[in-house]
Structures are given as structure tokens and as C-alpha cells.
Amino acid sequence: MTGTARSGRLVAFAAVVVVAIAIVGVSLWRARPSAPAAATTPEGVAPPGGLTSMPPAPVIAVRHLAPGDGWSALAFAPLAAPEGPRYVTSLRCERIHVGGGRGLCLQAEGLAGRALVFDSQQAVQLTVPLTGPPSRARVSRDGRFAAFTVFESGHSYADDTFSTRTTILDLERGTPLPDLETWVTRQGERRVTRQDINYWGVTFVPDGRSFYATLAFGGTPYLVEGDLVSREMRVLAAKVECPSLSPDGRRIAFKRAEGLRWRLWVRELASGVEHVVGGETRSIDDQVEWLDDGRLLYQFPSDDGNNLWVADVDGPAPARVFMHEAWSPAILR
Amino acid sequence: MYERTPAPTPSGWRASPTGWRAVSPTVWALGVTSLVTDISSEMITSVLPVYVVLHLHLTPMAFGAVDGLYQVAAAAVRLSSGAVADRWRHHKAVAAAGYGLSAVAKLGYVVAASWPWFLAVVTVDRLGKGVRTAPRDALIAAASTPQTTATAFGVHRALDAAGTALGPLATFALLTIAPGRFDQVFVASFVAALVGVAALLLLVDAPPRSPQDGPPRSLVAHATEALAAPGFGRVAVAALVVSAATVSDGLLYLVLQQQAAFEPSRVTLLFVGTPLAYFVLAGPFGVLADRRVGTRTLFLGGHVALGLVYALLWGGASSAVGVIGAVVLLGAYYAATDGVLAAMASRVLPEPVRATGLGLLATCTTAARGGAALAFGAAWTWASAPTALAAFGVALAAGVVAAAWLLRDTPGAPIRVEGGTA
Numbered sequence: 001m002t003g004t005a006r007s008g009r010l011v012a013f014a015a016v017v018v019v020a021i022a023i024v025g026v027s028l029w030r031a032r033p034s035a036p037a038a039a040t041t042p043e044g045v046a047p048p049g050g051l052t053s054m055p056p057a058p059v060i061a062v063r064h065l066a067p068g069d070g071w072s073a074l075a076f077a078p079l080a081a082p083e084g085p086r087y088v089t090s091l092r093c094e095r096i097h098v099g100g101g102r103g104l105c106l107q108a109e110g111l112a113g114r115a116l117v118f119d120s121q122q123a124v125q126l127t128v129p130l131t132g133p134p135s136r137a138r139v140s141r142d143g144r145f146a147a148f149t150v151f152e153s154g155h156s157y158a159d160d161t162f163s164t165r166t167t168i169l170d171l172e173r174g175t176p177l178p179d180l181e182t183w184v185t186r187q188g189e190r191r192v193t194r195q196d197i198n199y200w201g202v203t204f205v206p207d208g209r210s211f212y213a214t215l216a217f218g219g220t221p222y223l224v225e226g227d228l229v230s231r232e233m234r235v236l237a238a239k240v241e242c243p244s245l246s247p248d249g250r251r252i253a254f255k256r257a258e259g260l261r262w263r264l265w266v267r268e269l270a271s272g273v274e275h276v277v278g279g280e281t282r283s284i285d286d287q288v289e290w291l292d293d294g295r296l297l298y299q300f301p302s303d304d305g306n307n308l309w310v311a312d313v314d315g316p317a318p319a320r321v322f323m324h325e326a327w328s329p330a331i332l333r
Numbered sequence: 334m335y336e337r338t339p340a341p342t343p344s345g346w347r348a349s350p351t352g353w354r355a356v357s358p359t360v361w362a363l364g365v366t367s368l369v370t371d372i373s374s375e376m377i378t379s380v381l382p383v384y385v386v387l388h389l390h391l392t393p394m395a396f397g398a399v400d401g402l403y404q405v406a407a408a409a410v411r412l413s414s415g416a417v418a419d420r421w422r423h424h425k426a427v428a429a430a431g432y433g434l435s436a437v438a439k440l441g442y443v444v445a446a447s448w449p450w451f452l453a454v455v456t457v458d459r460l461g462k463g464v465r466t467a468p469r470d471a472l473i474a475a476a477s478t479p480q481t482t483a484t485a486f487g488v489h490r491a492l493d494a495a496g497t498a499l500g501p502l503a504t505f506a507l508l509t510i511a512p513g514r515f516d517q518v519f520v521a522s523f524v525a526a527l528v529g530v531a532a533l534l535l536l537v538d539a540p541p542r543s544p545q546d547g548p549p550r551s552l553v554a555h556a557t558e559a560l561a562a563p564g565f566g567r568v569a570v571a572a573l574v575v576s577a578a579t580v581s582d583g584l585l586y587l588v589l590q591q592q593a594a595f596e597p598s599r600v601t602l603l604f605v606g607t608p609l610a611y612f613v614l615a616g617p618f619g620v621l622a623d624r625r626v627g628t629r630t631l632f633l634g635g636h637v638a639l640g641l642v643y644a645l646l647w648g649g650a651s652s653a654v655g656v657i658g659a660v661v662l663l664g665a666y667y668a669a670t671d672g673v674l675a676a677m678a679s680r681v682l683p684e685p686v687r688a689t690g691l692g693l694l695a696t697c698t699t700a701a702r703g704g705a706a707l708a709f710g711a712a713w714t715w716a717s718a719p720t721a722l723a724a725f726g727v728a729l730a731a732g733v734v735a736a737a738w739l740l741r742d743t744p745g746a747p748i749r750v751e752g753g754t755a
Contacts, residue, residue: 006358009535016531024521031511072513094513110509111379133383151383195591196714218714260448 033072033092049075050085054120058333061098062326064088065306074105074122079331082308082323089122094134097330099204100143102171106134106150115148117171126174131165136242136287137328139171140204140211145228146171147202147211166199166213168228178231185215185224187235192217199224201242201287205249212236212243212252223254223267237272240265242287244296247333253277253288253296253313264288264296266313280311280319289329291322299327353484353620359476360485362536363469364492370432370529371493373439374462375500376522379604380508384515385451406456407463408696415467415692416552424468424475424688425539431465432533434458436526442519467692474679474687475540482679483628486672487619494611494667501604552689559690564681564743569694571736572674575636576701578728580643580709580721582607582663588646588718589659603660610664618668619676628677629740635669636733638662640726647722674698677743 048070055078064075070088074096077086093105094113102125105116113134117126132150139146149166168177180199185192194217202213208228215224215235223240226233241262243252250269255262261283267274277296286298296311308326311319323329418427434457441454470486477485504518511517560566586603622631642662645655675691682690705725712721 013531013535016528016535020524020528023524027520028507028510028517031514031517033512108508108513110505110512111383113512194714195718 047088048073048086049077049088051076051087054087058331060323061096061103061330061332062086062308062323063093063096063328064325065327066325074103074118075326076332077323082326091116091118091122091124093328095137095148096328097137097139097146098332099139099141099330102139102143102146103330104137104139104146104148106130106137106148108133113150115146115167115169117146117169126169126171128167128169128176135164136166136201138202138204138287139330140208141206141333142208144172144208145169145204145211147204147213149200149202164198164200166202168202168211177228180213180226180233183226183231183233185233185235187222192235194218202226203243203245203252203287205245212245214241214243216241221257223252237267240267244288244290246290246293248293250293251313253290255284255286255288264298264311277311277313278316280309282319289331291331297322297329297331299329353488353616355478355481356485356488357476358536359538360473360489361492362532362538363473363476364489365536366432366529366532367469367489367493368496368499369525369532370435371496372500372503373522373525373529374435374458375497376504376507376518376525377439377442377458379501379504380515380518407459408699410460410463411466411692411699412696413552413692414464415471415688415690416555416686418468418471418688419555419686420550420552423539424471425533425537427688428465428468428472429530429533431461431463431468432526432530433461434464435461436523436530437461439519439523439526443516443523466695467688470675470679470691471688472537472540473675474691475684476538479680481623483622483631483673483676484616484619484624486676486679487615487617487622487668490619490668490672491612491615494608494615494664498605498608498612555686555689556693559682559686559693562682562686562690565678565690567739568674568678568681568743569697571632571739572678572694573697573701574735574739575729575732576698577705578725578732579639579702579705580725581702581706584706584709584713585642585646585659585663588713588722589656591718592646592649603656606657606660607664607667610661611667612664614665614668615672618665619672622673622676628673628680629737629743631669631673632677632740633733633737635666635673636729636736638669639666640729640733642666643722643726643729647719647726677740681743 048066048068049064054076058079059076060079060082061074061076064070064073064086072092072094073088074091074093075086075088077084091105092107093116094108095106097104101120103118103122105118107113107116112132113130115128115130115134116124118124130148130150132152134148134150136149137147146169147166149164152163152165166180168180169175170177181197192215197215197217200214200216202211204211211226211228213224213226213233215222215233220238221241222235223237223243224233224235239256240252240254241256243254245252252267252269254265254267256265262285264277264280264284265274266277282300284298284300286300288296288298291297291310294313296313297308298311300307300309304321305325306327307321308323308329309319310322414427414431418424421427438454438458438461441450441457445451445454473485473489474482503521507517507521508514560569589603618631622628639662642659645659645662674694678690678694679687709721709725712724
């Protein structure tokens, strides 16, 4: 190899590097989120969702996914007219939940993010840094507690393990409760003392002191019932993930892995009787929200877009779209 | 059966100098190829678990299947790609095929919308990694002299480790600028993979193809011949016994995180800190192996460093000093063993079956490490982390003693060069 030929190839390689940096730069420039919408909407220009103020309760809070300025923002629509105009706020969230005049907005940033607690005017009251990408969010019906789950992933070339971390916030005090992994958990008479435990998907009971959640160890997810005062939990059932308590407090909707897919199921708390949601046969990965005591709301990405779907708990009627271009539903009753 | 064949000296390079300046431009070029390719693949690795579960909505069980699938795919291909490269006597072409395959797979991540496609893409990606490793290491060995092999591997592994450290940082930067846009990570990873292929094709000189003596032989004949090479069997068994007592860094980080109870987000620092220490130490350790202590001492010493990591964690490394110490020792372990083992094996393997032997060796060590990870996980779950660490510490000590005995006759002493100046 002569010196000239080598230097020629070095120049060619340098050109490749410059072109590569340019491609990534342009792609990234086009992908960056547009500047936050101006605080006030100019006269004569319609706001992104059509409504300029919060509609009266009952409302549904969602992550607005229509293309344009308000993409990924917290939005509200009247529960009676979910497909009508929406009030799109300037808070951008990946995951949303509301309750008792408060709300929780999980934002992703890089491989982490932050949790924002907002009040009835959508003013941010509390900001908590997240330790991984957001997954699940819940606020208790009285607005006293909030819970969120994030993914935590390893970045190793030798190992691709990942886990979840769940935090419960006391919104009256503005402080987190001690890490769930330090609470006493019992399975029957025995204490669960394993190392490989993960908690996710909290759902609060309106009594103000208990909740349900998923606890996984040894490759199996379990339904646990927790007590916020005594800081104890007990295992109720196996193969239950992402529980969601019905408004009447009698049933829990959850997802259950069947091979590589997830099906939606419902469990009667008093009797322990479970049945699959017959109207939804696709793989649903969500912590569902109850529309009322007989219908479930959840997000599903399909060819038709990122929409909210509704399924009957007890009937065979097929699931249908409830609200277009919206994810992460939460109902303020 | 064979005399130790001196590696062909690349044109325009004298064999006499040792140390940094003795490293051939081809080795630097292979280092740049690996650096860019590692940035590309680590960008994917760092988002893979989250992407699979959050965006493809696969169950963790499916994720485990993905994980297992690509381990098996990589091992199977690694075993044969070295032999194929030796058989066709075209290591650069086989390595380029491997890098190219992974680059194509990166494009696949951009378009794979459903999980069957995704599984196919992950498999192709890992196949590419399996294909390229052995012929690439054979190219490094061919571009160095016996006096500089360890230094050459050291330089290459240093650049490789730099890529490992930069990949997750690049991902973090991309996702900070464009939150939630995993497609941007995949696009950037694809572009980086193409730059890696360009570096290989444009900057790496293929060694002159030596004339084939006799008719081409089967892949099995290549493998048999590599295994029969004097000294190689001992190197392979030594590598196997210590690898079987090796705890994966991911598991060690997990222990460290639980003991030190630091913020999970800081775990990222571990994943960057170890390759950083590896990057800093790999080059100097290579020079040390070539000029002062020999590959055998360094290889054994590296495993002693790993043993110290176990000891630190066993004792409960909760202070900042303990954590930093463990990360640096782990980097030192990689720097003293990975490239050094390849250099040691390259010296005992005759040139015509060198890639074959390196492929066999990599498969053995990977399989042993995989088994060790399973055993450690089981011991941790059913007993405790300290118990598992203690058991692995004892096994590692026994492995190091066995390896020291096995390698007693291996050319481990530095090769003295008359008039060396560097």
C-alpha cells in the first residue's frame, strides 16, 4: 500500500464520517419536539384541541396524540362527548392519571424523566425525578396518594436484565413513602424475602389506606394487597398483572400473559372468580381504566392509529374505539 | 506437527520496534472499526429491554426468549465463521460480511414494527457479531509480529472499549434531544454501523493471501488441526476453567447496586466506568505483556483482579471508594484478559487455522460464562449474594491455580528483541 493510496482512502473515510454526522444531525433536527406552545393562544387562531378552558366534570383526561402543536400533551374532554373538542394543556406527558383535584404526569427524558404532580388548574405542585422511562401512573380517588412505576434497564453488553421500580407519594406531605421493597410482604404465613422482586402497577382503594399492585418474583407476577399505614402487603393470587380496581370496589381488571401475548381478565375480589374479557382478543399491554362498573378503557396501537378502546366486562360484544388519537385514559368522576 | 509460524509482516513495517509505535496502521484501523461499531451496537443494547417491553408490548417471557435466541445464534456462528475464513483464506471478506450483516440489521430495527420481525432482526444482528469476531482477531494477529501481538490486541480492545462506553452516552444524548424517539436511536445506530463497515473496507489492509498448500480441506479438518496445535488445547482449557468461575458484569453491578444502595440511575455510571477503565488500561497492559511480564502473568493477574472484585463485594463495598475500586478492578480484569487471551492463543495457533482456533476459543469461553451466570443467579436466589460470591471466589482461585499449571509451558515470557528502542 503506497502512502498516496492510503491518504486517498483516509480522505474517503473522513468524507463518510462527515456525511454520517450530517445525516444523524438532520434526522435529529427534524425529530426534536417543536417548541412548547405559547402560553396564550393568539387571537383568531383555534387552540390545538378546540376548547380554551377545562370542561366541567365528569371529564376524561388523556395524552393527546393528534399531530400538531399539542402532541403528547395532557388534554381533557367531557366524558359525555369524548370525540368532541378537547382542552389541550401545555403539560407534555407520557402517562397520566387524575383524582381528587390532583393529577400525575410522567415525562420521559432520555432514559429517565420526571413525575409532575399538578393541581386542578394544571399548575405543577411537585416535581420528582424518575430513575427510568415511565410505565404506570395512578392517583387515589381522594387525591391523597399517587403511585408511579418506571423501568430500570441494564446497559451492559453482557447482560440485558431489567427491572421496575414503584414509588408511592403522599401528596399531602409531598414526600415519598419508603421503598416498597423494604415493606413486609407475606405469602400465606411465610414472609417473601427473595432478592429478585419487582413491584408495579399500583391501584388505590377509595378507603384511603389500601391498594393493590403487582409483585413479581421467580418469573411469576402476583396480585398483592397493601396497607399504606402498617406498610405490609400480602399475596392474593398468581398470574395477575397491572390490576385496576372498579369504581364500586368489587372487581379488579388485569392483564395476564398467555405465551407471548397479554389478555385482559377480570377478578371478583370477594369470591376470587376470574373470567377473560371476551370482547377483546388482541394482546393488550396497559393498566386499564374503568369507564364505569361494566366497561374498560385502554390504549392500543393499531393500523388505525393510537386510540383508546372500550370493552364490555361481561358481554361478548367486540371492543370498539372510544376516543381517537388519545392514550393513557383517566376519568375524573 | 507445526513449527510456530511467524506472522507475515505487513509491508512498510519493520518488525524490530515494540510498544505503541510497533502497532500496524491496520490494527488501528480495525480498532476504529470496532469503536464505531460498538457505539452502534451499544446504542441498541441500552434501549433494547425498554423498547421491547414498552413499545413492542412483548411480555418479559418473550423478552427472555429474544435474549436466549441471540446468545445461541452468536455462539453457533462464532464457532464456524473462523473456520470459514481460514478455509477461503479471506479474513477481511468474512469480517466485512459480519459487520455488513449487523449494519443491515440496524436498518431492520427502524422498520420492524411487530415482534416476529423484531426477533428476526435481533437474530441477524447477533449473527453478524458472531461472524466478525474470529476473522477480525485473526487480522489483528496477522498484522503484528510475535513480539507485538499483545500490544496490538491491547490497542484494538482499548478502542473497542471506548465504543462500549460511548454508545450508552450517545443514546442518552439522542433521547434527551428527541424524547421517546427510539427510531432516532435506530437511525443513528444504523448510520454508525455503516461508518464501521466503511472503516473496515477503506482503512484495513487485507494480509497478502499465502498460497494454498494442497487442496482445500473441510471445516472439520480445520477445527481438528487447530485443536491439535501444540499448546492451544492447554490455552483453551485454561480459559474455560477461569471463565466457568466468572460472574457477568451485569450481575456484579446488581450486587453492587443493592449493597451500596445508590440511586438506580447511577448504575449507568458503572456501565460507563468499567469500559472507561478498560479503555485506559488495555493498551498499557498489552505493552506490559509484550515487553515485561508476558501474556501468561497478565492473564492470571487479570483474574486475580476479578477475585478482588468478588472480595470487595463480599465484604460489602458500600463506600464510594469501594464502588470505584470495584469498577476499576473490573476494567483492569477485562484489559488484562480479553485481548491478552486472544494474543496468547494467536501465538500458539498456526496461521492457516488461526481464525478457526480463535472462534473455538470464543465459543468455549462464552458458553462457560453463560453457565456461570446461570449458576450465580441460582445461588443468589436460593442462598444469598455473599454465599454466591464466596463460592465463585473459591472456584476462581482454583481456576487460576489450574490455569497457571496448564499454561506453565506456554510462551508466556516477554519476547526479548535486540535493539528495541520504543
